[in-house]
Amino acid sequence: VSAGSDFTARLAERVARHGPLCVGLDPSPSLLAQCGLADDATGLVDFGRRVLEAARYALSIVKPQMAYFERHGSAGIAALESLLADCRREGVLVLLDGKRGDIDATGEAYGDAYSRAGAPLRCDAWTAHAWLGLGALERAFARSVAAGTGVFVVVRSSNPEGTPTQHAVLADGRRTTEWVADQIADFNARHARHGASIGAVLGATADDAGALAARMPGAWLLAPGVGAQGATFDDVRRRFGTAASRVLPNVSRGILARGSAPAQIAETLAALRADAAMLRA
Amino acid sequence: VSAGSDFTARLAERVARHGPLCVGLDPSPSLLAQCGLADDATGLVDFGRRVLEAARYALSIVKPQMAYFERHGSAGIAALESLLADCRREGVLVLLDGKRGDIDATGEAYGDAYSRAGAPLRCDAWTAHAWLGLGALERAFARSVAAGTGVFVVVRSSNPEGTPTQHAVLADGRRTTEWVADQIADFNARHARHGASIGAVLGATADDAGALAARMPGAWLLAPGVGAQGATFDDVRRRFGTAASRVLPNVSRGILARGSAPAQIAETLAALRADAAMLRA
Numbered sequence: 001v002s003a004g005s006d007f008t009a010r011l012a013e014r015v016a017r018h019g020p021l022c023v024g025l026d027p028s029p030s031l032l033a034q035c036g037l038a039d040d041a042t043g044l045v046d047f048g049r050r051v052l053e054a055a056r057y058a059l060s061i062v063k064p065q066m067a068y069f070e071r072h073g074s075a076g077i078a079a080l081e082s083l084l085a086d087c088r089r090e091g092v093l094v095l096l097d098g099k100r101g102d103i104d105a106t107g108e109a110y111g112d113a114y115s116r117a118g119a120p121l122r123c124d125a126w127t128a129h130a131w132l133g134l135g136a137l138e139r140a141f142a143r144s145v146a147a148g149t150g151v152f153v154v155v156r157s158s159n160p161e162g163t164p165t166q167h168a169v170l171a172d173g174r175r176t177t178e179w180v181a182d183q184i185a186d187f188n189a190r191h192a193r194h195g196a197s198i199g200a201v202l203g204a205t206a207d208d209a210g211a212l213a214a215r216m217p218g219a220w221l222l223a224p225g226v227g228a229q230g231a232t233f234d235d236v237r238r239r240f241g242t243a244a245s246r247v248l249p250n251v252s253r254g255i256l257a258r259g260s261a262p263a264q265i266a267e268t269l270a271a272l273r274a275d276a277a278m279l280r281a
Numbered sequence: 282v283s284a285g286s287d288f289t290a291r292l293a294e295r296v297a298r299h300g301p302l303c304v305g306l307d308p309s310p311s312l313l314a315q316c317g318l319a320d321d322a323t324g325l326v327d328f329g330r331r332v333l334e335a336a337r338y339a340l341s342i343v344k345p346q347m348a349y350f351e352r353h354g355s356a357g358i359a360a361l362e363s364l365l366a367d368c369r370r371e372g373v374l375v376l377l378d379g380k381r382g383d384i385d386a387t388g389e390a391y392g393d394a395y396s397r398a399g400a401p402l403r404c405d406a407w408t409a410h411a412w413l414g415l416g417a418l419e420r421a422f423a424r425s426v427a428a429g430t431g432v433f434v435v436v437r438s439s440n441p442e443g444t445p446t447q448h449a450v451l452a453d454g455r456r457t458t459e460w461v462a463d464q465i466a467d468f469n470a471r472h473a474r475h476g477a478s479i480g481a482v483l484g485a486t487a488d489d490a491g492a493l494a495a496r497m498p499g500a501w502l503l504a505p506g507v508g509a510q511g512a513t514f515d516d517v518r519r520r521f522g523t524a525a526s527r528v529l530p531n532v533s534r535g536i537l538a539r540g541s542a543p544a545q546i547a548e549t550l551a552a553l554r555a556d557a558a559m560l561r562a
Contacts, residue, residue, distance in 0.1 A: 028386055067383060067390035073401020074362055078355035099382055101410055102348060103440045105309055109348035120354020129382055129410045131435060133442030154412055159384045161414030168449035168457045176449045176457070 007093075007125055007150030008195030011220060014060040014093055015248075021276035022095065022222060023269065024252025025051060025064040025083065031253065035260040041075035044068070048083040051255060054265040057090035061124070063222075063250060066098035081120050094123040095222070095248075099154060101129030103136040111143030111151075125150035127201060127222075134183035141187060145197045150220070155180050156212055158203025158225030177208070181215040188219060196220065204231035204239060204249065213243035221247045227254030233275040244279045288374075288406055288431035289476030292501060295341040295374055296529075302557035303376065303503060304550065305533025306332060306345040306364065312534065316541040322356035325349070329364040332536060335546040338371035342405070344503075344531060347379035362401050375404040376503070376529075380435060382410030384417040392424030392432075406431035408482060408503075415464035422468060426478045431501070436461050437493055439484025439506030458489070462496040469500060477501065485512035485520060485530065494524035502528045508535030514556040525560045 027047040029039050035050065037043035052062070064083065069076040087094050100110045113119055114126040126144070128137060130153050137153075144151050156166055156177050166177045174182070181200065188196040199220035202209040213221055221240070225231045226249045237244050251272050258268045308328040310320050316331065318324035329345070345364065350357040368375050381391045394400055395407040407425070409418060411434050418434075425432050437447055437458050447458045455463070462481065469477040480501035483490040494502055502521070506512045507530045518525050532553055539545045 026387075028390060030386070065383075065387055065390075067381070067387050067394060070394040070402060071390055071397075071400065073394075074355045074359035075401065077358045081355055099410070100348070101380055101382075102346075103438070103442075105311070106307075106346055106348050109309060109346075109352055113348060113351040113354075116352075119352065120356065121351060129380070129412050131410050131412045131443065131446060132438045132440055133444070133446060135442030136438075136440050157384070157413045157417075159413055159417050161384075161416030162412065163414070164451050164460060165412060165414060165449075165457050168446075168451050168460075170445050170449050176446050179445060179449075 006145075006148050006194045007197055008220070010093060010124065010148075011061065011150070014091070015280075018058055018060040019273050019277040020060065020248050020279060021269075021273050022248040022250040023051065023055070023059055023062045023255060024097075024250055025062050026252040027068045031256060034256055041072050041079045044072065044076055044079035045082050048079075049086065050262055051265060051269075052083070052086060052090070052092065054262045055269050057092050059092050059269075061093040061095055061248060062087060063095045063097045063252070065252070066096060077121075084121070084123060093125070095152065096121065096123040096126040099127045099129050101132055101137065103132055104139060107137050107140035108143050111140035111149075115144045115147035115149035117147065123149070125152060125199070127152045127154060129154055130180045134180060134187065138187075141198060145191055145194045150197045150199060152199040152201050152220070152222045153180060153184055155184070155200040156202045156206045156209060158205045158231070177212055178215065181212045184219060185216045188216070204236045207239070209239045210241045210243060213240050213246070219246065222250055223247050224250045224252075227251045227257070233278065237279055247279055249276050249279065287426075287429050287475050288478055289501065291374060291405065291429075292342065292431070295372070296561075299339055299341040300554050300558040301341065301529050301560060302550075302554050303529040303531040304332065304336070304340055304343045304536060305531055306343050307533040308349045312537060315537055322353050322360045325353065325357055325360035326363050329360075330367065331543055332546060332550075333364075333367060333371070333373065335543045336550050338373055340373050340550075342374040342376055342529060343368060344376045344378050344533070346533070347377060358402075365402070365404060374406070376433065377402065377404040377407040380408045380410050382413055382418065384413055385420060388418050388421035389424050392421035392430075396425045396428035396430035398428065404430070406433060406480070408433045408435060410435055411461045415461060415468065419468075422479060426472055426475045431478045431480060433480040433482050433501070433503045434461060434465060436465070436481040437483045437487045437490060439486045439512070458493055459496065462493045465500060466497045469497070485517045488520070490520045491522045491524060494521050494527070500527065503531055504528050505531045505533075508532045508538070514559065518560055528560055530557050530560065
């Protein structure tokens with residue numbers, strides 16, 4: 001699989017070797033403090049490298065949370081660029097979690113920012129919001145998919161406050177989440193030669209996660225909320241059913257569950273990796 | 282009004298002097314080319330300065346579009362920081378348009394990134410997405426409001442693809458947009474000593490913009506879609522009714538309507554400023 005291949009091909013290859021665990025890189029003030037690292041751009045790089053090196057880069061995919069890098073402005077984004085370069089060199093895929101969402105040319109600019117060959121923030125996939133409608137993101141998706149990048153649209157979130165909006169009903173009787181899921185499936189069908197490049201974020205705590213997953217055949221599913229937000233790997237398996245094999249379970253704060261020393265992070269990641277592998281058993 | 286005052290106080294003072302026009306800073310590849318500027322970090326600064334200097338900084342508020350700065354990674358964000366410093370020095374308010382939206386600690390980190398005294402991306406207000414529920418953004422809002430920063434939540438967008446989601450109906454009969462608007466009003470009521478610091482983005486092309494505006498008493502309303510997306514200042518006045526005096530009409534691509542030379546931009550901005558002033562007449 002070459003570096004210029006589609007995201008879905010790169011991800012499938014990587015997951016076959018290292019399993020589906022998606023490791024969050026969330027250098028929040030709290031996690032930096034737990035690690036004894038400074039809350040500055042150097043601390044951001046040190047945190048990311050500590051996690052990547054603890055895993056000896058034997059990870060399928062990592063998910064840097066943009067908010068924590070933006071806190072430090074251009075220096076924080078430069079720190080992110082350093083970590084992106086490390087991951088690229090070692091073959092670790094990167095899902096940039098910024099939950100971007102804007103229309104037309106602006107949406108396309110986000111697609112360009114994260115997908116263009118040589119772009120400083122070129123990654124393997126990025127997360128998007130759908131409040132403006134999936135149709136508004138078509139240019140962003142097209143730009144990304146053509147460049148071999150994937151997008152994960154937030155469909156059903158792991159937090160309870162999102163339920164009223166996400167379970168609101170359209171004129172045709174579908175929930176907003178079902179409508180978004182159906183449009184993701186439609187986009188993937190129309191761009192079949194790139195695989196199911198548009199995936200979905202489906203909270204592992206949501207009862208309807210499995211039903212939504214079934215509406216998006218072949219799509220990769222990012223499941224946040226494992227660990228800190230109360231869902232377990234067993235919940236993921238039970239909620240997603242046969243779609244569990246397409247789930248990337250995401251653990252962020254939980255990677256420090258056994259402590260913040262490199263050896264402790266290594267131990268935690270090994271245990272999480274074993275748990276995650278059971279989803280595909 | 283001191284620099285440490287609330288956003289709503291700073292904005293009211295500025296609008297009283299310079300009117301409600303919100304000038305977009307959208308250095309897209311297309312607008313840079315029209316200006317004969319390079320599509321790089323230097324071009325981003327040159328574009329922003331050309332617009333600001335054409336107006337002699339006599340603008341209430343400008344709206345940089347994050348996507349166009351992120352296209353150039355950390356160098357692009359450094360360019361944005363230069364423009365933020367220019368605006369701060371000259372008293373022009375900045376509404377950072379990134380449409381961020383994430384929960385709990387992550388949402389709070391965005392609030393921190395754009396609001397913390399001394400933060401590299403400290404601005405006067407920022408835009409947010411509500412797909413995860415307004416409740417999920419409470420920590421982000423609280424952080425911003427306490428620091429004197431405003432937030433504009435995307436409620437009703439100017440693009441047609443957003444209508445199914447935005448007009449979907451909750452169990453209690455309200456549309457999602459109405460529910461979000463009511464929660465904005467509720468937040469502002471609970472934080473009354475900071476004024477109506479949470480505003481809304483309401484597309485000037487939407488028939489229901491006025492009804493939604495009426496649900497958010499006192500809140501500032503950003504109305505994109507004037508010019509390029511087909512709405513006129515007359516549409517804004519007609520659609521928003523008595524709330525038109527709270528509207529910040531936003532023109533982005535349209536600032537090059539008479540050409541890209543500094544004198545032409547100055548002439549366009551003067552005409553737009555006069556049109557916008559009629560909303561408060």
